[in-house]
Amino acid sequence: MKKSVWIFLASLSFIILLLPACKQDEDIVSPLTTDDVSGDHTADNAQNDLLNNWIYEVMSSYYYWNEEVSLPDSSGEEPEDYFYSLINDADEFSYITDDYEGLMEEFSGVYSSMGYSPAFGLLSASNEVFIVVEYVYPDSPADRAGLERGDIILAIDGETLNTENYYELYGQSQYMVTLAAYDEAEGINPTDQTISLFAEVIETDPVLYKEVKTAAGKKVGYMVYTEFISGENEEWLNNLGSTLDEFAQANVREVIIDLRYNPGGEIYTAQYFASALAPVNVVNSEEVLVKFDYNTLLESSIVAYEGDDSENLVSKFVSNGHNLNLSRIYFLTGSGTASASELLINGLKPYMDVVMIGEHTVGKYYGSWVIPDLAEPARHDWAIMPIVLKYTNAEGVTDFSEGLTPDYPVEDNLLDAKPFGDESDPLLATALDLISGGLSARLKSRESFKPYQELGNPLKIKKNKLFIDDSLVPEIE
Template identity: 45%
Template sequence: MKRFLLFFLSLYFSLGFFVQCSDDPTGAGSEYLKVNSWIRDQMSNYYYWNFVVPRMAPGNLTPGQFFKDILYETDEFSYITDDAETLLNELNGAQYSSGVSPAILSFSDRDQLFMVVKYVYPNSPAQQAGLKRGNIILSVNGQTLSSSNYQELLQINGTVAYGLGSYSLDEGTQQMNVTDLDSIVSVQKEILQLDPVITTKVIETGGKRIGYLFYAQFIDGIADVFMYRLNERLAELKAQEVDELVIDLRYNPGGRITAASQFANALVPLEAAQNEEIFVEFEYNSFLENFYRTSEGTDSENLFLRFQEGPVSMGLERIYVLTTNETASASELLINGLKPYMEVITVGSNTFGKYYGSFVITGTFQSPPLYYAILPVTLKYSNANQETDFIDGLEAQIAASENILSPKPLGDPEDPLLKAAISDILGQSVTENTYITTIASTVNWYPTLSNQLQSSAWFIQD
């Protein structure tokens, strides 16, 4: 991570001559002037739409408000936090967590909020306490979830008592309900190293050996530990001589470009990796684009990211990827970047639709240090065929959907998304389940802060 941060520090000084700005034009105060001046300088250098950044920074606006006010009108992705340390830990996979990945829902005709466990990290306190995918939680530490308190309750430290509920569907009226089970599960939150490979397995059916891997987010881990583990899991699947591979990215919001690149190296046909073909191309603001071209050359790795031969090559001509509208950013980069070189069949629903990336910029190297971090949209990417701007997401080639209120275990061949992929592999017709229409019209989804970046659909350029 130190290398990662030093990159920004050295680049900032190299680009500093571009910034000629003044401060506090209104004279309305200086409480936030130092932080806002720092924000303004970084945004002037790195922001993809830097033409909207003002030449002067006020001292009377909070940093969060100033940052929000200067964003380009269509930018819903750039992010600021006053807790750089926590953010950097999360980027390395270290989170203060019980090991639950939650979805916060409510029924459209009722005010009641409830949490559904999308998945549980292996060997986490949550798994040890018996929580599992599909569990419904109605309260935290005795407080019923509501739209006004759920984010605060999700961030409670220490021991957390989850009040469980159950889901039911009236077959006659199609009315969905959750009811209190009067059961409590207590879980201790800890700093966890959350390995993004949740589960792998091999499914033998119809004369095929189908590998399955669920991947939660694109993170390297300290000293690339998660990448080593990913390669180990892929090598295990290859050793079992899988004919096909299904990668489950249905809840993957993105992550670091290095993780996506190394994953892609294992998936792309070996010839493309050996020839170092283009994986993705990056486009920046004119200042940054010119800086890279003049200082590093037109083939700079900051302009073109190429495949590299890695420790594992799956040796497949096609892969299946399970997707939903939570599949975002680096997940979409992986799919889009592989498409020019192999068949990538997407199963589920359209992805989120984000073709931008960010730098992580912190003020911790300032003197005195600033404990803020910003993640401005810094670049736009396209694949080797110049395909980008998929504003409505990458289209699912095979439609399938799950009932998040009553889901099958991850990797279960009866899970609707995986079942659709298997059916296509076996040459069978695929019929989409109809209950998703009912779910979509009666359930509201709320953003969560279980990961500071999760609702921002993120990918990070190193």
């Protein structure tokens, strides 16, 4: 795999080539170099010292709060402990891993998986956990085994899930699940149905579902979009463009984008998507989608080498051959809608009528770079994702720490999940009612409240980032 630095807007996702070897100047960020470690250390301590020095070089140069970064001590402190000791109190998103290649496979959309997206819930007044299936990728192991959206898993390999074991059991490469049924009066109870699942390398096309509907005589395009990834050869980006072309050919004038389970992705893909939805005059005039703000040293380096209009500083609408020329767009959102999803919504708001239906989004307006060891050959397999920037839309909107607020709040109760496209789905039904000319009196009767507490999904937390295509970003000599 090509060595590069991936940029994420903590819950955005974009790949960007690291700014290598800058000139040595007090106003210019120094290159990422680490002196050889020597001294009277054990082999483990020596490796920890090397890693900690590497972490320091990266964080002191690129971290958004770089002025707070302190030197590592010489005691061979564990790298994870040292890294997290540097994190600002406002930073919930910076991350470190000792498996760079595995991390990048997860972000590529081609990786080993059973092919279903889990939501983890906690039953009230207990430590018992259940998994409810958000969606299943077509032709994945889970799909072939018969797992469906809304299925509830209460045990894995016969072991009841709880707060201590649920993610370890879920993370295995093969297991048998015990399904459960939910009843409003009886709660969640196991059934005698079991399914065996095996992970394999799958391709995860983020256009999970698409359909042209009709509401009050109007053609409506509906799409479920799970992640902002372009694919290794832009196959997913091309499929997104083809889907939007299908909407155009069907004379669609209203569009509903379902981002309920979308944790983020590439900023390049978010830019591409926004440019295909926005009014054509906005695209043709290359208006600002979002602007990026870095620490003082990093921003001065970008300006010095690339100028004030660098694509590292601003992302603009760009014509890509696909454009629906919409004046209004509907987004379905959930508690896991983050990063690039939020950038798409927030970036479009200054230019068109953006209607949000569902739940508050995550609230991630910071960005990270995935930074591996850039030495040749690499000295280790670690990578860090430090927050390096904050973004704003063209009107300066940022700092939405409580998430973006829906115009029409409707909870997404997965214990009563409907198939995608089912018009009894409360969120989709609300959008269709609005398109038909106004909310009906049935809205209150279709409100759905979650009778459980949501638990975090570590994989989606890692994917709550934003990448930029590194081919768009020039190297700095």
